[in-house]
Amino acid sequence: MSDVSNTKGTTGGLIWTGTVVAYAAVVLFPIFWMALMMFMPNDAMFARPTVWTFTPTLAHFEYVIEQGFYWNLVTSFLLCLVSTALVVVIGTPAAYAFARFEMKLKDDLFLFILATRMAPPVCLVIPFYFIFAKVGLLDTFAGLTLAYMTFNLSFYVWVLRSFCRDLPVELEEAAALEGWSRAQIFRRVVFPLLRNGIVATAVLCFIFAWNEFLFAFMLGGETVQTLPVSIPKLITSQGVRWGEMAVVGITALLPVLTAVFILQRHIVRGLTLGAVKG
Amino acid sequence: MSSIAFRSVCKRYGDVDAVKHLDLSCESGEMLALLGPSGCGKSTTLKMAAGIEDVTAGEIFFGERPVTNLRPGERNIAMVFEDYALYPQMTVWENVAFPLKVRGLYGQPAAQRIGEVLQLLGLRQLADRDVKGLSGGAQQRVAIGRALVRDPEVILFDEPLSHLDADQKVQLRAEIKRLQKIRQVTSILVTHDQTEAIAMADRVAVMNHGVLQQVGAPQDLYRHPANLFVANFIGEPPMNLLEAEIGEGGRLQGDNWSVVLDDRRSGMLAGCRGETVVVGIRPEHIAILPPEQSGDARGAVAYREPRGDADVITVSVSDGTKLIAEIPGPSRWRAGDMAVLQFSADRLHIFDPENGRNLEVAP
Numbered sequence: 001m002s003d004v005s006n007t008k009g010t011t012g013g014l015i016w017t018g019t020v021v022a023y024a025a026v027v028l029f030p031i032f033w034m035a036l037m038m039f040m041p042n043d044a045m046f047a048r049p050t051v052w053t054f055t056p057t058l059a060h061f062e063y064v065i066e067q068g069f070y071w072n073l074v075t076s077f078l079l080c081l082v083s084t085a086l087v088v089v090i091g092t093p094a095a096y097a098f099a100r101f102e103m104k105l106k107d108d109l110f111l112f113i114l115a116t117r118m119a120p121p122v123c124l125v126i127p128f129y130f131i132f133a134k135v136g137l138l139d140t141f142a143g144l145t146l147a148y149m150t151f152n153l154s155f156y157v158w159v160l161r162s163f164c165r166d167l168p169v170e171l172e173e174a175a176a177l178e179g180w181s182r183a184q185i186f187r188r189v190v191f192p193l194l195r196n197g198i199v200a201t202a203v204l205c206f207i208f209a210w211n212e213f214l215f216a217f218m219l220g221g222e223t224v225q226t227l228p229v230s231i232p233k234l235i236t237s238q239g240v241r242w243g244e245m246a247v248v249g250i251t252a253l254l255p256v257l258t259a260v261f262i263l264q265r266h267i268v269r270g271l272t273l274g275a276v277k278g
Numbered sequence: 279m280s281s282i283a284f285r286s287v288c289k290r291y292g293d294v295d296a297v298k299h300l301d302l303s304c305e306s307g308e309m310l311a312l313l314g315p316s317g318c319g320k321s322t323t324l325k326m327a328a329g330i331e332d333v334t335a336g337e338i339f340f341g342e343r344p345v346t347n348l349r350p351g352e353r354n355i356a357m358v359f360e361d362y363a364l365y366p367q368m369t370v371w372e373n374v375a376f377p378l379k380v381r382g383l384y385g386q387p388a389a390q391r392i393g394e395v396l397q398l399l400g401l402r403q404l405a406d407r408d409v410k411g412l413s414g415g416a417q418q419r420v421a422i423g424r425a426l427v428r429d430p431e432v433i434l435f436d437e438p439l440s441h442l443d444a445d446q447k448v449q450l451r452a453e454i455k456r457l458q459k460i461r462q463v464t465s466i467l468v469t470h471d472q473t474e475a476i477a478m479a480d481r482v483a484v485m486n487h488g489v490l491q492q493v494g495a496p497q498d499l500y501r502h503p504a505n506l507f508v509a510n511f512i513g514e515p516p517m518n519l520l521e522a523e524i525g526e527g528g529r530l531q532g533d534n535w536s537v538v539l540d541d542r543r544s545g546m547l548a549g550c551r552g553e554t555v556v557v558g559i560r561p562e563h564i565a566i567l568p569p570e571q572s573g574d575a576r577g578a579v580a581y582r583e584p585r586g587d588a589d590v591i592t593v594s595v596s597d598g599t600k601l602i603a604e605i606p607g608p609s610r611w612r613a614g615d616m617a618v619l620q621f622s623a624d625r626l627h628i629f630d631p632e633n634g635r636n637l638e639v640a641p
Contacts, residue, residue: 179349
C-alpha cells in the first residue's frame with residue numbers, strides 16, 4: 001500500500017489509505033466486538049445506549065471450561081490433522097501420477113476425481129449418512145476422517161497436480177540418467193521441490209476441514225463433536241450465552257489465523273516454485 | 279568411448295510417426311549434430327538414445343552393446359538439457375558431485391575429480407554458490423560439468439545453447455567443442471540452429487518430418503545437398519530455388535533468365551529436353567554486374583541488406599521471381615538500379631521437381 005501512495009502522490013495516497021482503513025474497519029469490527037464480548041458482563045452486552053466502559057469478567061471463560069469445550073477443540077484439531085495428513089500421504093503420489101504418467105482414460109479419471117466436488121455437499125450428506133449408518137461409521141472419529149478425506153482429496157490432487165506439472169521434467173530425466181528409480185527420484189528430487197506446494201495446499205485442506213459444519217453435524221454430533229458443532233449448545237433454555245459463544249468463536253479463529261499466516265509465506269514460495277531458469 | 283548406432287528405429291505417438299526408420303550412426307569420439315526444424319523428430323531421437331523415450335521399433339547399439347531395452351541409468355550416458363535442469367536446492371559443487379554421490383563415490387577421489395572438472399570449466403570460484411543466482415552460461419557450464427564428471431560413454435546435448443545470450447552462445451559453443459575433443463567423448467547434439475551444428479559437429483544429420491534427409495560433414499551438406507529440403511535448410515541466406523526448362527545445348531530456360539550449364543551437368547541432362555527441373559543457386563554464387571554487361575538474368579534491385587563485410591541484394595528478375603545474391607560489401611547498389619546477374623555455372627544444383635532429389639547425388 002505504501003508503494004501505491006508513493007506513486008500516486010500525497011493526496012491520492014491519502015484517499016487510498018483512508019479507503020483501505022475504512023474497509024478494514026468495517027470487516028474487522030464484528031471480530032473486535034466479539035473479542036470485547038468475551039470479557040463483557042451479560043448486562044453490558046445489550047445495554048442501550050451502548051456501554052463502552054465495563055468491568056471485565058472471566059465468567060464466560062469459566063463456563064466454557066466447566067462445560068468441557070476444550071474437548072471439542074481437541075476433537076476438531078485431531079480430526080483436521082489426521083484427515084489432512086492422510087490426504088497428503090495419499091494425494092501427493094496421486095497428483096504426481098496424474099501429472100507425469102501415461103495412463104488409459106487419464107482425463108476421464110481426473111474429471112471423475114473433480115466430480116466429487118461438483119455436487120453441493122448437502123446432496124451428499126444424506127447418502128453418506130445412510131452408508132455410514134449401515135457400516136457403523138456414524139458418530140465415529142474414523143467416519144468423519146473418511147468423510148473429510150473424500151472432500152479434500154479431490155481438491156488436493158487437483159491443485160497439487162498443477163504444482164507437479166510446473167516442475168521441469170528434465171530434472172527427473174537427469175536423475176533417471178544417473179540410475180535412480182522412480183521412487184528415489186520422487187523422494188529426493190521431486191519432493192524437496194514440491195514441499196512448499198504441499199504445505200500450501202495442505203493448509204487449505206486443514207482450514208476447510210476446520211470450518212466444516214454440515215458433515216460434522218450430520219455424521220458426528222454425540223461422541224465426536226467438533227468445535228463448530230458444539231457452538232449451538234450455547235443456545236440454552238435460559239437464553240443464548242453470547243459471551244461464551246464469543247469465547248468459543250475466537251478460540252476457533254486462532255488456529256485458522258495462525259495457519260493463514262504460515263500459508264501466506266508458503267503460498268508465495270509455492271507459487272514461485274520450480275527450477276532455476278535463465 | 280563407444281559408437282552409437284540407430285538401426286531402423288521408429289517412434290510412434292498414437293497415430294503420429296515422430297521418427298521413421300532411422301538408420302544413423304555416430305562414430306566413437308565423434309560429435310554428431312541432429313539438425314532440423316522443430317517437430318522434425320530430432321529431440322525424440324535423442325531421448326530414445328537416452329532411454330527416456332521407448333523405441334516403437336528398431337534397435338539402438340552403443341558399440342556392440344544393444345541398449346534398446348535398458349533403462350536410462352543402465353546406459354552410462356549423460357545429458358545436457360536446454361534449460362540446464364540443475365537441482366535448484368544444491369550448490370555448484372553439489373550439482374557436479376551428484377552423479378558421483380549417486381554411485382556411492384565420496385571423499386578424496388571424488389573431490390579431486392569434481393575439482394578437475396570445475397577447473398576445466400572455469401567454475402572453481404563459483405563452487406560454493408547457489409546455482410539459482412548464476413547466469414545462464416554459468417548454469418549450463420555447471421550442467422556440462424555434471425555430465426563430464428563421471429566419464430560417461432556418451433553425452434547427449436539437447437539444444438544446450440538456445441536459452442543463452444549471443445556472446446555466451448559463441449563462447450560456450452567453442453568450449454563444448456574443446457571439451458568434447460579433449461575428453462574424446464562420443465556426443466550427439468540436437469539443435470535447430472545450423473550455425474551451431476556446423477560450428478560444433480564433425481558430422482551433421484538433417485531431419486525433417488521424422489525422416490533423415492542427409493548425413494555428412496558440414497561442407498558436404500553445403501556443397502552437395504541431397505534434396506531440396508537440405509538445400510533450403512542449410513545456408514544463410516537460403517539457396518535460390520527456381521523452376522527451369524531444359525533447352526537446347528545444355529541451356530536451362532527459366533522465367534526471364536537462362537543459363538548455360540557446364541559440360542558435366544549438360545551431359546547429365548542430355549536427352550531430357552523439354553522437361554522441368556528445379557535449379558538451386560546459392561546467393562554467394564551469384565555476381566551482380568552493371569546493366570551494360572551481359573549475364574544470365576537482368577532485373578531491378580528490390581532492396582539491399584547490408585551485413586558489414588557483405589551485402590545481401592534482392593533482385594526482381596520477373597514478376598514472380600526474386601533472386602537473392604550475396605556480394606562483398608559495402609556495395610553501391612541501391613533499390614531501383616538495373617543490374618545483370620551472373621551465375622557460377624559450376625556451382626548450380628539441379629533437383630528433380632517430383633521428389634526433390636538432387637540429380638547429381640546418387641540416391
